[in-house]
Amino acid sequence: MNTWKKLLAGILVCMMMLSLMTTAFADEAWDGTITIVQSSDVIGFDPTASTDTNNKNVLKNMVSRLYETDDYFNPVPVLATSYTQIDDYTWEFKIAQGVKFHDGTELTVDDVIYSLQRAKEKSSSGKTLLGPVEKFEKVDEETLRITTSTVYGSLLTALSNSACTILSQVWIEKAEAETCSWDDVIKNGATGRYILESRDIGNSCVLVKNENYFDPDDAAQNDRLIFRIIPEATTRTIMVQTGEADVNVNFDTAAMDDCLADSNVQVLEHESSTIYYIALNCESGPFTNKQLRQAVAWAINRADCLEVGYNGYGKEWSNVWAPTVYGATDDPYTYDMEKATELVAASGYAGQEIKACVKTDAEERIAQVVQAYLSMVGINMTYTRIDNTILTEAMANNQYDMAFDYTAFYNDPELFVGRQFQASGIGAKNYAHYTSAEVDELMEKAKATLDEAERSEIYHQINTILCDDCPWIGMFNSNLYALARTGVQGVNINVETTYWYNTIRYEQ
Numbered sequence: 001m002n003t004w005k006k007l008l009a010g011i012l013v014c015m016m017m018l019s020l021m022t023t024a025f026a027d028e029a030w031d032g033t034i035t036i037v038q039s040s041d042v043i044g045f046d047p048t049a050s051t052d053t054n055n056k057n058v059l060k061n062m063v064s065r066l067y068e069t070d071d072y073f074n075p076v077p078v079l080a081t082s083y084t085q086i087d088d089y090t091w092e093f094k095i096a097q098g099v100k101f102h103d104g105t106e107l108t109v110d111d112v113i114y115s116l117q118r119a120k121e122k123s124s125s126g127k128t129l130l131g132p133v134e135k136f137e138k139v140d141e142e143t144l145r146i147t148t149s150t151v152y153g154s155l156l157t158a159l160s161n162s163a164c165t166i167l168s169q170v171w172i173e174k175a176e177a178e179t180c181s182w183d184d185v186i187k188n189g190a191t192g193r194y195i196l197e198s199r200d201i202g203n204s205c206v207l208v209k210n211e212n213y214f215d216p217d218d219a220a221q222n223d224r225l226i227f228r229i230i231p232e233a234t235t236r237t238i239m240v241q242t243g244e245a246d247v248n249v250n251f252d253t254a255a256m257d258d259c260l261a262d263s264n265v266q267v268l269e270h271e272s273s274t275i276y277y278i279a280l281n282c283e284s285g286p287f288t289n290k291q292l293r294q295a296v297a298w299a300i301n302r303a304d305c306l307e308v309g310y311n312g313y314g315k316e317w318s319n320v321w322a323p324t325v326y327g328a329t330d331d332p333y334t335y336d337m338e339k340a341t342e343l344v345a346a347s348g349y350a351g352q353e354i355k356a357c358v359k360t361d362a363e364e365r366i367a368q369v370v371q372a373y374l375s376m377v378g379i380n381m382t383y384t385r386i387d388n389t390i391l392t393e394a395m396a397n398n399q400y401d402m403a404f405d406y407t408a409f410y411n412d413p414e415l416f417v418g419r420q421f422q423a424s425g426i427g428a429k430n431y432a433h434y435t436s437a438e439v440d441e442l443m444e445k446a447k448a449t450l451d452e453a454e455r456s457e458i459y460h461q462i463n464t465i466l467c468d469d470c471p472w473i474g475m476f477n478s479n480l481y482a483l484a485r486t487g488v489q490g491v492n493i494n495v496e497t498t499y500w501y502n503t504i505r506y507e508q
Helices: 002-028 053-059 108-124 125-127 154-158 169-176 182-188 231-242 253-260 289-298 302-311 337-347 361-375 389-395 415-419 437-449 452-469
Strands: 033-038 065-069 076-077 080-087 090-095 133-140 145-148 194-198 204-209 224-229 265-271 274-280 314-318 352-356 378-387 403-407 473-480 480-485
Touching: 002 378, 002 452, 033 231, 033 314, 065 154, 065 361, 076 080, 076 154, 108 125, 108 133, 108 145, 108 289, 125 415, 169 182, 169 352, 182 194, 224 337, 231 253, 253 480, 265 415, 274 289, 274 302, 289 361, 302 314, 302 361, 302 473, 352 361, 361 403, 378 403, 389 403, 415 437, 437 452
Parallel strands: 033 224, 352 378, 352 403
Antiparallel strands: 065 076, 080 090, 090 145, 133 145, 194 204, 204 224, 265 480, 274 403, 274 473, 314 473
């Protein structure tokens, strides 16, 4: 009898332990929330004014466009269910039916036209990407016609740009009349996978799943996204390691070895079209002198920049375009201190004080290396750390001679040269204030043909001119990484950044 009592007691103990374990597991079950840490704040939700990558990544999860892009920038249909190219200049798009804005009203072709026309008129990106568009027309309640003034083989990719976000005309007009904020526009007049719940400027932004998203098969696989603004790279890493955050979308490779050895996290990788570069102000100050710009290009030891800036995870790259870009040439510059010294002397700017700006930890480390090498050839560079939100304004106002930055590129130069190396981009992404009549003329030739061999040759010529003129100086082509908790699934990385957050989840 005592034996049976002991056995029964043992069984009861086991059952209690199992119950406690089950309760503990239930307590730890995923609640549907994904916390993402990023380095910079959301500046605003007007898609025609959003240029910062982190800003765009938050915004695009709440909105929709005719096309999105996959991880190699290939266009994927969303609000446009299909298209027909009538001739070289005329395209007709079928618009998805039954799509509702967050306020419950239905999306119309008129909303699409209004949004795209606004992008073409008000966005620096839109002015370039939609520049070839002659007119947008409503054919019927489900058909949009776009007519271009030239052949435009990159139209679908252009329509995937964040500036081409489709929003409610009613809500946009309210914002422009200043009767509501852009937060209100996104809460009510967007159609994306998430709805804006709250925003605490400088600290966080919270999105909740749109339960009425028009494509249930592509809806959010989590219930809530919390974006926390953490400028300091080490803190972002630690937050994921300790479980305070689930994903770090601005992972600093300085922590790579530590994270690879940590079973609590996983490092995710993708090849990229991103280069770290220096923009040199060609409009005012010492860098109006081409020889001085070229001296900087020869003076930089890119191996050191790659090591301190990205812990060697990438390749040295001096070109103004990423190696993935159509028509890019090989590296035009190597480390040559003697040539750099000669060019500084020839420029007449020896001893000149140069003002630079940086935004991130990595850029600051790179700037320190560049500062040391430039001092050896007679250029005295000082740098100031600024917030990413004021870079565009600071460079537009000629406050700095140099800006350390990084950017990703579309594969087709037709989609970025205007923004970065032509007059239409000054005041936006053309931080160098660079213009060239020769580049402008060649770009018009490239836009006028669909012959791929001819376009490649023209882009090669443009790239050669840009590399010689040095409005930008490439330093290295980085790989792309994100850091996630072990168990997190569905973190997408493309050649530019982490992009869609609707698939991020824990498996239950």
